[in-house]
Amino acid sequence: MKTLICDCNRTMPLDGPALNRALANSPNASSDGLATVHSVLCRREAPAFQRAAKETAASGEPLLVACTQEQRLFLELNAQTEGTARVGIEERPIRFFNIRETGGWSRDARNATPKIAALIAAAQLPDPEPVPTVSYRSAGRCLVIGSAEAAERAGAMLADRLDVTLLVDGGALSQQRERVVQAARLTKLTGWLGAFQAEWETSNPIDLDLCTRCNACIDACPEGAIDFSYQVDLAACRSHRDCVRVCEAAGAIDFGRAPQTAGDRFDLVLDLRTEPAFTMHQKPQGYFHVGHDDRALASAVLELRDSVGEFEKPRFFRYQPKLCAHSRNEQIGCSACIYVCSARAIRSDASQKGKTQGRGPRPAGVAAMPVAASGGGIVVEPHLCVGCGACSTVCPSGALTFAYPGPVDQGKRLRTLLATYAQAGGRDAALLLHSEGAGARLIGDLGRAARVDKSMRGVPARVLPVALWHTASVGLDLWLAALAQGASQVWILLTDEEAPEYREALAAQIAVAQAIASGLGYRGEHFRLIEARDARDLSALDAALSAAPAQGVARAASFAAQADKRVTLDLAIDHLLAQAPTAVGAIEEIALPAAGAPFGSLVIDTQRCTMCLSCVGACPESALADNPERPQLRFIEKNCVQCGLCASTCPEDAIQLQPRLLLADGGRARKANRVLHEMEPYRCVRCGSPFGTLRAIENMRVKLAGHSAFQGAAAERLKMCGDCRVIDIHSHANEVRITDIKP
Known part of the structure; x- marks a missing residue:
């Protein structure tokens, strides 16, 4: 697509040839993706804009303009020029993006060519596919x-x-x-x-x-x-x-x-x-x-x-009930999306009216909530949803996905930024995720302040601003993917727009991400929340953006983010492990914070567990399984989302969650099917075939010992398998009928 950039009356040291060389080598390079540099595009060189608008209208391609300050003027010029495309609510024949305040007016603007090339390459990406709407x-x-x-x-x-x-x-x-x-x-x-x-x-x-x-x-x-x-x-x-x-x-x-x-x-x-x-x-x-x-x-x-x-x-979200770990069998597991929703657009749809939520993850100080009366999983009211995306960020299973844009499109944008920046010679890229509203205004304020105040640096050349519909809409999967794809750091800029629930959720997710990076041996602070409420915080924001870089990967990953959150996480972790400064095999596991951890194991109290396998039926992610051949509880750690449904279902209270990232055997151990607990089977006293476990049968006999229906022969049947129990009941009934016959 045709791209026009302007050095704003020579106040930005733009290197046109270097920018075009970088764009030619970007991952999504095209023959018409090169940029034309102007100095006063909004004034004396306005005819160049009009010609470009007519050319792109004829070709059907969008026109990209690297100026947001004069957006209104350019739109008026477009409307007044014969042969240009009309700008409507749905159609965007002209797109505007900012390179001036985001880098051209910083103290190290002369070193910002890789960043500006990255911003242009990301802006040249096609619009994501439209999503359904709510009326x-x-x-x-x-x-x-x-x-x-x-x-x-x-x-x-x-x-x-x-x-x-x-x-x-x-x-x-x-x-x-x-x-x-x-x-x-x-x-x-x-x-x-x-x-x-x-x-x-x-x-x-x-x-x-x-x-x-x-x-x-x-x-x-x-x-x-x-x-x-x-x-x-x-x-x-x-x-x-x-x-x-x-x-x-x-x-x-x-x-x-x-x-x-x-x-x-x-x-x-x-x-x-x-x-x-x-x-x-x-x-x-x-x-x-x-x-x-x-x-x-x-x-x-x-x-x-x-x-x-x-x-x-x-319609900002997609929901896949089959992946949801909120409820199973009238038990409550993960309720993270319900707690984080600041619009109260999400409610429980578990069964058992009036039952309170159990062991599922719940922020400190938040009381248990009553659940609804029918169905299962959750219900999201799209008319109340404001599109923050926080639910998808805290969802450990990927049942909730932000759709505006989705993780595939958002991941492609981040990968384009990082790859173009690196190929243009940039080093130690820091992604600055901010909102399109208050966050963009603050970055604009910082760029303008740095233009006149020489004590301020502005947005550094290594910091790549990324405007999001909402800062809470991008989470752990894309953060770790960005680190694997070459980012040194991922920062999230918080303003007054963010609800307290979002801050707590993002802080918890950042703690998990940093624990993984640090546990793998990468030095420095890779993930951080930066708070700046308004223009009074510009000095603090300026200082925060000047932080030292952290250690990144030696070789950037080339994988693309997937629609499935867990798949993206696995791809990112595998690459980070392969590139880890600490030798593979030196780290067996990384302990993760309990709040927000999407990975982990289970600790089974073998003295309590009776191998009833209720937990297997409750697990929504197939992390737990039985063995048809013998009493075993098997576990695939990669599948576990730490929802707690197994723990809340267990009648013996024998299961505890263990948040961690297992790295043994080069990460293969977390993908293996291993045995958590097993018992010798109990054998039928009549036919000798195995059924149940010794502890389960003995516990059942003890609990039913005083019951009037389980005395004498009935008590003995508790030691029999199902087939023998039926045979014994019929045999006993026939004996009773024969003795009742009078001579």
């Missing part, structure tokens, strides 16, 4: 919640575009009845854009639907218990009931009225109260909580006025 439909029914004065004021701003209902709890109402008003207390609010369900409760004697706001009750009340809220202050009322008498015609006042519960469906909600109706970090789309902030109110009103019609967003 919303809003007819403009808006509920405004708050005090009467604030709600009336907000309602007036919206009434010409929306059908407004006010839910007020105190305050003076307007004398003129202009819209529906409910004086009540909100008791429940659920849903999302186009599908909110609100419930409220009122216990006041005055019914606002019947009230004419004639003010007769206010004049008649001797205690002043009624004001312009047209509600009775029951604490001040002394039961004179003069108000009832003067309201006799309207009949709006009834002190005998029972508390009323009502509700309705709304498309949009504007919440003016101090405390929001939804407590999660990511509120549902269509819900706006502004409190008493006038600036936030103005912004919300603008969005609300445009929130009528049909809307779509990407």
